Amino acid sequence: MDDPRQQPSVETAPVKIRPEIASAAAYRQGRPAPAGGFKLSSNEVPFPPLPSVVAAIEGAAESINRYPDSSAADLVRRLAALNHVADDQIAVGPGSISVLRQLITAVAVPGDEIVYAWRSFEGYPAVVTLNGATSVQVPLTDDGRHDLDAMLDAITERTRAVLLCSPNNPTGTTLTHDDVERFVASAPRDVLIVVDEAYTEFVRAEDAVNGLAIIADHRNVVTLRTLSKAYGLAGLRVGYVVGDPVVIAAVRASGLPFELTTATIEAAKAALDAREELDERLDILVSRRNQIEAGLIDQGWHVHESQGNFVWLPTGDQTERAAEILERHGIIARVFPEGIRVTVGERQSIEPLLSATAEIVRGLEN
Numbered sequence: 001m002d003d004p005r006q007q008p009s010v011e012t013a014p015v016k017i018r019p020e021i022a023s024a025a026a027y028r029q030g031r032p033a034p035a036g037g038f039k040l041s042s043n044e045v046p047f048p049p050l051p052s053v054v055a056a057i058e059g060a061a062e063s064i065n066r067y068p069d070s071s072a073a074d075l076v077r078r079l080a081a082l083n084h085v086a087d088d089q090i091a092v093g094p095g096s097i098s099v100l101r102q103l104i105t106a107v108a109v110p111g112d113e114i115v116y117a118w119r120s121f122e123g124y125p126a127v128v129t130l131n132g133a134t135s136v137q138v139p140l141t142d143d144g145r146h147d148l149d150a151m152l153d154a155i156t157e158r159t160r161a162v163l164l165c166s167p168n169n170p171t172g173t174t175l176t177h178d179d180v181e182r183f184v185a186s187a188p189r190d191v192l193i194v195v196d197e198a199y200t201e202f203v204r205a206e207d208a209v210n211g212l213a214i215i216a217d218h219r220n221v222v223t224l225r226t227l228s229k230a231y232g233l234a235g236l237r238v239g240y241v242v243g244d245p246v247v248i249a250a251v252r253a254s255g256l257p258f259e260l261t262t263a264t265i266e267a268a269k270a271a272l273d274a275r276e277e278l279d280e281r282l283d284i285l286v287s288r289r290n291q292i293e294a295g296l297i298d299q300g301w302h303v304h305e306s307q308g309n310f311v312w313l314p315t316g317d318q319t320e321r322a323a324e325i326l327e328r329h330g331i332i333a334r335v336f337p338e339g340i341r342v343t344v345g346e347r348q349s350i351e352p353l354l355s356a357t358a359e360i361v362r363g364l365e366n
């Protein structure tokens, strides 16, 4: 679906619009599925919300004449307990993308640089631009990984933050704990390092980084997490960051009051309470991911093991053709110029997906 918002134009605008805002591309939302097809374009989980989460939202409906608790203190306390940190080490916001925006607002002024790998999460350029800062994009290696040496080289006097995405959206690769430790040891100590772990609950690789283990020893490192993915609350918008209390205070000061609604707060608490039920769902998705990857490897794909709830198809110059084939099989995926990201979704989506990829790979071999 096309974004209904009109692209603002500096020339025809009735007021002076910042040129970088006028030229910023609107966020491309994943398209809805065709009838009988599957929407595998937004890395959402395919399961319906848990009844306890729905009940929490219904309960909250009774008090919507009142403002929510601006500090979301109960939720912060629960997240702090979950992550074994103090309450003042957690800041929450309406989705981790908003929390990231607050992080950048806290450290960067126009002209400052934010370094991140590319291709990575599509929200990064927008968040940087909205803050008036400058993106410094460092190409991934050929096997879809962060090029950490090149990222270190890209740090200048103007760098205020580095974003590390693990697992990386869209390639699914993880950074190891040692990779990140080495990076942090070599980077300037006053540069904020954000380890974006939106998909951490899907990770099964033992050497993958866990940002919580890094922040304990490094005050300039934070880990960014979300309840949109594993917790299935994408439509409600809850994300958070864990880090040093002074950084967290700055993140909180960079947000607006009342950004989380009462319904969101209550649903998030209910989802955290349901972690065991959610874990079963996570295991199902991880086994579907493994099934899809095994199928792709059998078909001759060179896939790098994904640790997220998605797989990456390196279709290169055949991408357009590949996207058409996927659509013909009822699969709506996220199409990039150099490849296609497919979310691990409904059980019934696996067969049409693998039929499509079998057809695609035949063309790639020619």
Ligand SMILES: Cc1ncc(COP(=O)(O)O)c(C=O)c1O
Binding pocket: 042, 043, 094, 095, 096, 097, 098, 121, 123, 165, 168, 169, 196, 198, 225, 226, 227, 228, 234, 237, 238, 239
């Ligand atoms: C790597 C990464 N970070 C952050 C986000 C933002 O998630 P949310 O704002 O829903 O918490 C996403 C969403 O797809 C993502 O892929």
